[in-house]
Amino acid sequence: MEHGNYTGVSQFILLGLSTDPEIQPLFFTLFLSIYLIILLGNLLIVLAVSFDSHLHTPMYFFLSNLSFTDICFSTTTLPKMLANIKAQNQRITYTGCLMQICSSLVFAGLENFLLAVMAYDRYVAICHPLRYTIIMSPTLCGSLSLLSLFMSLMNALLQSLMVLRLSFCTDLEIPNFFCELAPVLKLACSDTFINYILAYLVITFLGGVPVSGIIFSYTQIISAVLRRTSGGRKYKVFSTCGSHLSIVSIFYGTALGVYISSTFPHSSRETAVASILYSMVPQMMNPFIYSLRNRDMKEALRKFINRIRLF
Template sequence: MEPGNDTQISEFLFLGLSEEPELQPLIFGLFLSMYLITMVGNVLIILAISSDSHLYTPMYFFLSNLSLVDICFTSTTIPKMLVNIQTQSKVITYEGCITQLYFFLFFGAFDDFLLTLMAYDRFVAICHPLHYTVIMNPQLCGLLLLVCWIMSILYSLLQSLMVLRLSFCTDLEIPHFFCELNQMIKLACSDAFLNNMVMYSGVGLMGVGPLIGILYSYSKIISCIRGMSSAQGKYKAFSTCASHLSVVSLFYCTGLGVYLSSAATHSSQSSAVASVMYTVVTPMLNPFIYSLRNKDIQVSLKKFFGMAGIKITK
């Protein structure tokens, strides 16, 4: 295959999860259903928090941002996939692919940082309850969120610019359903050693770094819980962390599992199927995890639907 200059590339082709024509309607229906559930679930979380003044706390401030990021994260990949299946097209433009890559990395990194902030919030609430409102003041929460924005932008911008420097072969088929960074680097005809170094370093920093912060926060939380004399106090403290722990476990087990498996195996198809877990399933399950295990969210949702019912009857 002849190497080509990246300025001459006009489009890539997605191979998707399966090339079997008879499976396309099933895949379309399945992903459309999961996408709609993700949208509705996360929008309801945002509406419940924004409509209840009792939930104007750092914990729910970060949770509403997590729901918003999950909506955007899923929207970077699934709509394009659904359109391609519906139109029986596998094409994405070069510019569209780079744009999709940028926003996918941005919202993925932002999701990661938010989970870390939520762990720190739980640490302060449980280990320093008397100083919680002073430490987690609105100014600090806003500043932490701004830092997350900036770091996510820099990370996704760096990785996207590194892809722009690559030259690609005439074989421009991406064995995936979106422009995944690792798969794009594999398509390059030019030397991709620097790209691989930056990619794995970035994944290490963005994945392992926040994870260390989360584990450190929870090590302190466990120490504080063990020091409590009241069994009821221990249960209440742990119950406030249960939802977050479930989301963190789901996010990291699926995300890191995909990258570790892609490094260990050469099966691109299995990597594409595995990536469905952290790109689609995790954002879809987050609202259920928080609403089912959080009485405050349940009460706010009931109030919200009650207010909406009253307005409709009027």
């Protein structure tokens, strides 16, 4: 088969979950509802943190960053998916596909780093409470956020530039609802050895380091809580950390599902389902988990909604 250079590739076909036209309206309604929930829920958190001075603390600063990242992550994939379902058109341009790969890597990586930074914030707050305001200074918080963004951008740009060097065959069907790096690499006719080596190195380093940091932070937190605090104090601390641990479990659990499903050659449907869980469920659950489990956030949201009603 003659290999075609990437400059001759004009579009890919996103197969999604199903090509059955009868269930497309159901998918459109479902995913539009999910997208609106993600937008509204996370936007409320960002606005509540911005307008309530009581929430101008490192924990809520990182939470608002996480919510903004969730909005951007879902906006990278869902609008195009909804437009394709509505138009009964599964095509995406080569440029659009490359942009989706780059954007999804940026915001998935940023979410990964922010979860680790939030774990470190809880570690300092619980294990070093007297030095908390000194250690978690505005300068450090801003630097950690910018460093997370920088590393995510560098990874996304590097991975995207490596895709540019590939040639693609005539079979350009992606068994997913958006362009993800792994399915696109499988369509390449040229050698993808370097791409896979780079991807695995990135997963090992940029994934392993934050996960190790989260595990270390909560190991120290649990040890400190069991050793120093009373029963009532223990419940309060674990309740505070419970929201973050819930998001961590959902995010890394669904991401692991994507990784496992992508290793099997005949699991296109399973990979698409895992990608939906990974790119939608954590972003949708984040506002509910933090607003329902956090008294300060519930009070801030109530004040903000009441302020909106006055206008």
